[in-house]
Amino acid sequence: MAAPSGGVNCEEFAEFQELLKVMRTIDDRIVHELNTTVPTASFAGKIDASQTCKQLYESLMSAHASRDRVIKNCIAQTSAVVKHLREEREKNLDDLTLLKQLRKEQTKLKWMQSELNVEEVVNDRSWKVFNERCRIHFKPPKHE
Secondary structure (H helix, E strand, O other): OOOOOOOOOOOOHHHHHHHHHHHOHHHHOHHHHHHHHOOOHHHOOOOOHHHHHHHHHHHHHHHHHHHHHHHHHHHHHHHHHHHHHHHHHHHOOOOHHHHHHHHHHHHHHHHHHHHHHHHHHHHHHHHHHHHHHHOOOOOOOOOO
């Protein structure tokens, strides 16, 4: 699933996390998807498993790339905000509101960076399941 066309709101971490949750639907449902679309040996003649696996491969690649872009884009945006707030803070060391906002943005940045680790785990799990079921039906291109 691609990111919504209206763009991503990186300002609110809860919205960012909710978007990632929706975008991870394909990964959450991969076992079910494979069980219902890739036949076992006894049903192999009734469904074109190679085409099904190819489509699933393309969907996973697209979903993973979209999420990677969203996460990295939000990290870049939040990093820029943190940098700006640090510069402002250096000019005005007595402004406690500025310090509070800087800390809030730094925390949000750490959370967003941790989503990269979550993404790695989700992707690894999906590829493992995909390869277990599709390796005999479909060989991904070598450029991966």
